[in-house]
Amino acid sequence: MPHIYLVPIALLLFASPFASSQGASHQAMLASVYSDEREIQEYWVSEKLDGVRGHWDGKALWSRGGHRISTPEWFTEGWPNTAMDGELWIARGRFDAVSGIARSTRADDKEWQRVKFMVFDMPGHGGVFSQRVEVMEEIDDYGIPWLQPVPQFRVADAAELEARLEALAAAGSEGLMLHHQDALYRSGRSQDLLKYKMHDDAEARVVGYTEGKGKYAGLVGALVVEREDGRRFRLGSGLSDNDRASPPPIGSWVTYHYNGHTSTGLPRFARFVRIRNDMQETSHDSSD
Known part of the structure; x- marks a missing residue:
């Protein structure tokens, strides 16, 4: 024992x-908790992925704590030279697996072939979130299967939001993220970025x-x-x-x-x- x-x-x-x-630390934008008095039509909605948060600074991938993440060279080859916030993700319910891969100091090609970097924000872009969504959608044009934007969508009202949450929770999802359409990127806790979970x-x-x-x-x-x-x-x-x-x-x-x-x-x-x-x-x- x-x-x-x-x-x-x-x-x-x-x-x-x-x-x-600690390495080159990026001060991330952090979520507050959703409450139903919000004007839901003003928010972009996305799935809250159960992965490891990462920050791409244009040259290297860093953990939220400021540690450089060891990846195979091919994993980040061809990525844009602009900053991206995202989630290293395998699938719903696979946090432990992706966490182990991201923490390893020896990048295993076979293991990294399971991982995607799902981009949910562009901290270096000076526009509001709706403009950043348009830029993120262009990530698909790079033609890199493991580099993808997190799909963003709209809901008509709180009832539709609740239905989306229940459906995703039943499928094993962590929940939803809501980002105000007019929000600028800023470090620290923000009421413009909300999480909604069961x-x-x-x-x-x-x-x-x-x-x-x-x-x-x-x-x-x-x-x-x-x-x-x-x-x-x-x-x-x-x-x-x-x-x-x-x-x-x-x-x-x-x-x-x-x-x-x-x-x-x-x-x-x-x-x-x-x-x-x-x-x-x-x-x-x-x-x-």
């Missing part, structure tokens, strides 16, 4: 993230562990995590036996699902989903 380091709750205040090096999700940083009891004796009982606002809570639901034996390291970021908030402002029914290997230990909530 792997050695487990259990951190008493009293010592969690002294936990600190791992140090890590459940809420967020990221938190691991600051410690609790000791397992009963059948989990000798394993991790729960992760102790901290949100970007400093609030801490435990994540035990959703952890597999392997996760409990070899938990996400202190300082790493994890994604969790939840259903609203309690009266004290903490996530209700929070459950662990996965470790976010594409995030820097010092970054904040990454919701795309």
